[in-house]
Amino acid sequence: MGKIVSIHSFRGGTGKSNITANLAAQVAMADKRVGVVDADIQSPGIHVLFGLDETNMGNTLNDFLHGKCTIREVAFSVGDNATQRPQLAGKSLWLFPCSIRGHEISQILRDGFDINLLNEGLQTLMSEFELDCLFIDTHPGLNEETLLSIAISDLLIVILRPDHQDFQGTAVTVDIARSLDVPKLMLMVNKAVPGYDYDDLKGQIEAAYKAPLTGILPLNFELADNASKDLFSLRYPLHAWSQELRKVAEAILSVP
Amino acid sequence: MAGIFDRLQKQIDDKRNEGGISVLDLADLPPTLRKIMRLMLRQTKMNYAQLRETIEHLPEGEQLTRANLDEALEKLSEQAWLIQIGEGERAVYKVNLRRRAGSNLSETIWQNLDSKLKR
Numbered sequence: 001m002g003k004i005v006s007i008h009s010f011r012g013g014t015g016k017s018n019i020t021a022n023l024a025a026q027v028a029m030a031d032k033r034v035g036v037v038d039a040d041i042q043s044p045g046i047h048v049l050f051g052l053d054e055t056n057m058g059n060t061l062n063d064f065l066h067g068k069c070t071i072r073e074v075a076f077s078v079g080d081n082a083t084q085r086p087q088l089a090g091k092s093l094w095l096f097p098c099s100i101r102g103h104e105i106s107q108i109l110r111d112g113f114d115i116n117l118l119n120e121g122l123q124t125l126m127s128e129f130e131l132d133c134l135f136i137d138t139h140p141g142l143n144e145e146t147l148l149s150i151a152i153s154d155l156l157i158v159i160l161r162p163d164h165q166d167f168q169g170t171a172v173t174v175d176i177a178r179s180l181d182v183p184k185l186m187l188m189v190n191k192a193v194p195g196y197d198y199d200d201l202k203g204q205i206e207a208a209y210k211a212p213l214t215g216i217l218p219l220n221f222e223l224a225d226n227a228s229k230d231l232f233s234l235r236y237p238l239h240a241w242s243q244e245l246r247k248v249a250e251a252i253l254s255v256p
Numbered sequence: 257m258a259g260i261f262d263r264l265q266k267q268i269d270d271k272r273n274e275g276g277i278s279v280l281d282l283a284d285l286p287p288t289l290r291k292i293m294r295l296m297l298r299q300t301k302m303n304y305a306q307l308r309e310t311i312e313h314l315p316e317g318e319q320l321t322r323a324n325l326d327e328a329l330e331k332l333s334e335q336a337w338l339i340q341i342g343e344g345e346r347a348v349y350k351v352n353l354r355r356r357a358g359s360n361l362s363e364t365i366w367q368n369l370d371s372k373l374k375r
Contacts, residue, residue, distance in 0.1 A: 001298075102373035103370055106366065110366045112355055112359075114356075115354065116353050116355075119297060119300060119351070120300050123298060143356075144279060147280055148297075148353070151282060152294075180279075180290075181290060181291070
């Protein structure tokens, strides 16, 4: 059985979706079968990194949750649509996007939805697509679909910035993950300002949360300039950000 | 005419409407119950024999005796946190999570919002 990797941050703006998309691409490039689910139903965004927008998006997770299609019919094959990302051509990488249409987001918020169905959809796509790795891009903070993603994950990666608000929020996520018996927990720092003593930062964070810090990604102006229009680690593979990200991808691959 | 699977699904749906457990509540369960619920979340549906086999393959120290498993299943089913269809060795279990509630905002607000959002 493949592993479910949930990517979470307690607060928004940590770069979670960007990191999730890049990690998924790197794992797919290691010839693994990879799925990416956008579980951020109320503020979806990861589809942009794979070249999707409202005009070219097919079925969505919202359609599945409303019984309009199967979970298989939500899949967007990144490997078959890799003109802009030739490194991913032919790779087994699928995106399961959420709707970006305002009325469909408001419908979910107004009516709620069946969490059992969401879980069954996730487990079904694991088996039907024979995934080695399913990445779940969660909504920041804690809501029901985020808690479900944490509860079913084999590995939870919590992203934080070197910021006291993030430090406190991360403690909440770590506590909840432990109380839900998540088997493996990793931490990642993003947007670390150059000049920090990275070894000291790693020591402080690992001591505070008693979990391994798997990567410290530097604050990256080129990434900001890229404006989510592409997968940064593919376009700039030699950049320090990309190199550090690949270490995290290797750590994910090493989890049994 | 409804087939056996339709009828089974209807039974499951009826029982699911009776409540269910929130994911956050899983954290407060005793370890044995939480272990079964986590297993069930990943499998979504298992019969008794599959559950026993899965438990037997857990690392030593995490395994449950048959009596412990039966007791845990009874508790989880009583609360409708697991839905049990059938009895004894032929029982099938399915996890029952509480529906994500909709908004408490007034319907007028949603109607106004909907009228402004293009379809």
